[in-house]
Amino acid sequence: MPHSTPLVATVVAGLVAAFAMGALAHRLRISPVAGYLFAGVLVGPFTPGVVADSALANELAELGVILLMFGVGLHFSVKDLMSVRKIALPGAILQIAFATALGAGIAAWQGWSMAAGLVFGLALSVASTVVLLRALQVGNLIDTERGRIAVGWLIVEDLAMVLVLVLLPALAGLAAGRAQSNIDLAWTIGLTLAKVGGFIALMLIVGKRVIPAALHWAAHTGSRELFRLAVLAIALGVAFGAAYVFDVSFALGAFFAGMVMGEKQLSRRAAEETLPLRDAFAVLFFVSVGMLFDPSVVVEHGVAVLATLLVIVVGKSLAAVAIVRFFGHPPQTALAVAASLAQIGEFSFMLAALGVQLGILPQEGRDLILAGAIFSILANPLIFRWLAGRHSIVKSVAVAEQARRAKEAAPAAGERVVLVGYGRVGRLVAQGLAQDARNFVIVEERPDLVERAREAGHEVLAGNASEVEVLDRAAIREATRLMIAIPEGFEAGVIVQRARQLNPGIEILARAHSDEEVDHLRKVGADHVVMGEREIARRLLELQRSPA
Template identity: 30%
Template sequence: MYGTFTSLLLLLGVAVALVWAFRRIKLPAILAYLCAGIIAGPHVMGWIPDPDEYHLIAELGIVLLLFSLGLEFSLPKMIAMRRLVFGLGAAQVLGSLLVFLTIGFLILGNWASALAVAGALALSSTAVVIKQLSESSQTATRRGQVSVAILLFQDIAVVPLLIVIPLLAGGGSDGSIAYSLLMAMVKGAAVIAVLMAVGKWILPFAFREIANQRTDELFVLATLLVALVAGGLTHAFGLSMALGAFLAGMMLGESKYKHQLEADIRPFRDILMGLFFTTVGMQLALNSFIQSLHWVLLIILGMALVKLLIIRYVAKALGERDRDAWGSAVSLFQMGEFGFVIVALASSYQLLSADVSSILIGVGVFSMAVTPLVIQKLQPLVSMLVRESEAEPNIEQKVDASTSEHQVLICGFGRVGQTVSRFLDAEGIRHIAVDNDPMRVQEAVAGGAPVYFGDSAKRDILRAVGAARVPLIIISFSDDQRAIEVLREIRAMNEKAYVIVRSRDDLNLDKLNEAGASQVVPDTLEASLMLISHVLSHSGIPIRRILSRLEQERRNHYGDMHGFYPGSQTTIDHETADKLEFLHAVNLPEQAWAVGQAVADLDWDAHEVKLKALRRDDVEVEEPASQLELRAGDVVLLSGKPRHVESAERWLLEG
């Protein structure tokens, strides 16, 4: 009915509209892609009658996602995680397979069919879980690493399942099955060894040569080529493409190019991942799904319960904390994308009926759709599952009773916060910090820093770290909107504290002061002051005079430093247009309306601009006298917001 181009155009239009709508109501974009796939698929609008046509392109999204994940894991880290990958991962897959196989045989009465169902349900979604963990900054947490380890083993376990199911359907002997599995293991070990050797000795040299050319598109092309070749190589030897991409990324993760590689691959990864989730949504037949909804929900509950119990108790037995064990278990409750592959394979060999296949596809789509919401609410869910006596001590318990003795509270423990902390330590000033990055807090605590995990915009956290009593508070992150939220909470409990706020520039200076900041330190203006101090010192100006001038600027809230001359690279959007302050020089020709008018007679305030200076005959007058009349050829230097400056220029020229 529709051409390929028209179909894609309609799919993209629906996807854009749904992603916008879902993000507006703070729902994950994955849900929007799934809904777009359901709408565009063969069972609703029929714009794309055969989703398999796009499956290979969509699968590239998973390849690039795993390549990005591999960049975050070095070989030593993977060796250190072998207990989790081959211990916990193997226990989860084998345990789940055994339980589901038994239940499946009791219902279906056929071991081959039961194995297909068990294989589909035992695997979790690498694409959804890793994407959501990355977006919520949980990949580096312990529970995130436990989840990744299990997913890596599941990707390996797909291979024997895809080999065994056709053999069982064809009535293969035990000897043929064992031989096929042995050959798959030998091929897998060989291709992994080749990839690791190439990644360690050839790729760093190749990327060094490419980087020396300083051509961005060449670097991007090389990155895509490496990820796809690695995935294609493992696929050719019977392993998953995602596993090969992960190994290639892991080898390059030890190089100095890892951050550039990740940045280059991200746009392609996100677009292709979106296409992948739409193809998942296309597989759902709405009529069958609605008719069998009770079975879908029952299977999801049973699948989630089995995975939760196995992962939680095996992880606990391996020494993981209760919170991390439950956190990874909850994250992996769903059916994965490889489950669709197993269902399709089993259906092609007539191991599963159309009704059973439809129910399993419904289980996969529905459980994957719910997963982003579950991972977003992971902390509260884990808190419900973990008994209070075993729970990780909350911040109130971790902060000692002597918080009242702390002289400084640092909100945000990034680079600036850590630098402040080091100087306070050097002077023996007691202080405490709070930060919401779990990896940073873990590293800092291991190094002996007085930092605690928590969101400093929450009143309970601020109260726990003594914000109500501490005399000096520093907000060290450069997110003005978040800083305003923190300021309001601080001022609600402590009106006397001196609060120093770091800001990237002076766009929100007034808002920060109104919210309760005692002093705002804009990065750009302070950098300018430091540069000025070096220049003046090198020019022979006495240091006392320099310090006095700098202090005067700070007391004046950087008054003389507001406003700048815009250039061709200056970006102005609707958010910054009313915050920026420009300097603009207006040359008065003979016919200008303002010629002959005295400075005092011109109503500068009505046009919301300031007369910063007047240049006449190459002599600049910073504070022109009020009775001074403007002449033709004068250059008037105006300061104000962009639209006010433009309007004032027309006023001076035309009246």
């Protein structure tokens, strides 16, 4: 029976293509974002084969924008920003101004209006949150001074772009060359700022109390499903309400919803449970952006594409190096920050789409921005390794040095434990190891948990334990025991296999949630596997059998 299901077809085509190209990108050790963009090109109208519905894809992209900005808000930390404010605030502003000027120069060369040049330059000035955080995680720099400066710098850029997204529609008439009196313009800007200020005040005064209270109520219902639904309802509801009532962007509404929610530990745990949905719609956002890209622009405007890429990769990097060095930071910090910012991403796409929608930016400008994004994201891992001094020889020396230090730190005749994960189970294990005065190191990927472990006084290594380099830095070869406390059994299996290859004699203890995970972990080399449900049932039976 024939069915007309353009929405289902668009979602299926986007996710299938994104999975295929994302897997290829992972295999090539480049950012998955580049794979998602290429997936959009494949299912877009400018290439042969399956063509997804562009209009529906853009609607889905709006959800992706909301959830992406919600995630940015969740990771926004006033404390982290204030710690690097002396470099991040002026540095980001100066770098935005420099990159915008370079982009405006390209626009003038192409014969575009001054307003188009401003939008084009701003789009080239802001880096991708997704790509930057991934690069810092891979380089294990996210908790270093260099990483904190880069993240603080990016937060300032994000806030500046949120303000631009809010003000740009209000300035569209003037930017498009339409006559408008100074009084009308001032009134328009003032009204927009008043609405934004009213929304921010409402969120900080009312939302800061109502949102945590709503989440606590949902948590106390005992329904995990209702708890997750509450988080999504708050994220999407605040974003939509902000746009409908205050005429501000979905992006700003979602950002403040995430920021208010991210201030409470309960809220952060709730947000973690919704990450798969956020990631799925974020993928569709990048796919929808890729669908807008016409590959012929590379042939027809090759010189302009190259100039755009040079602004992103070279111009921004040189500006960042000069600014960071001017503020007295060492060359390694300057190069790491420069490498982190040598790409563009989600805010650039939002600005380009809004600029075209308002009639300010020509279609060619959006194509150049998309081309610059795709190529800079592809090049970023290589640039990052080169500029940050992470060549394979340097990496091997650093790994060997860190492993040597870890080995020297361990007691000669004692045991050394590597604990993977500092979630709810990992924290309890770490407390027990500390009470027993065991020598152990924690490997954790999530920055908030890394910080929490360090605040508790533990030795922590930030990184993904499934990577051989990370295990090497944890001195897995000298460890006597590996304890895996992460809840994902099959991901734990990868860690077990690689740890066993590096240290065949190590004792491995792992955690599982199902019989399938237990069998899998034992097959790949775990010595002991603990399944939480079994242990709970065993303990309940023991209590039931014991005399009252």
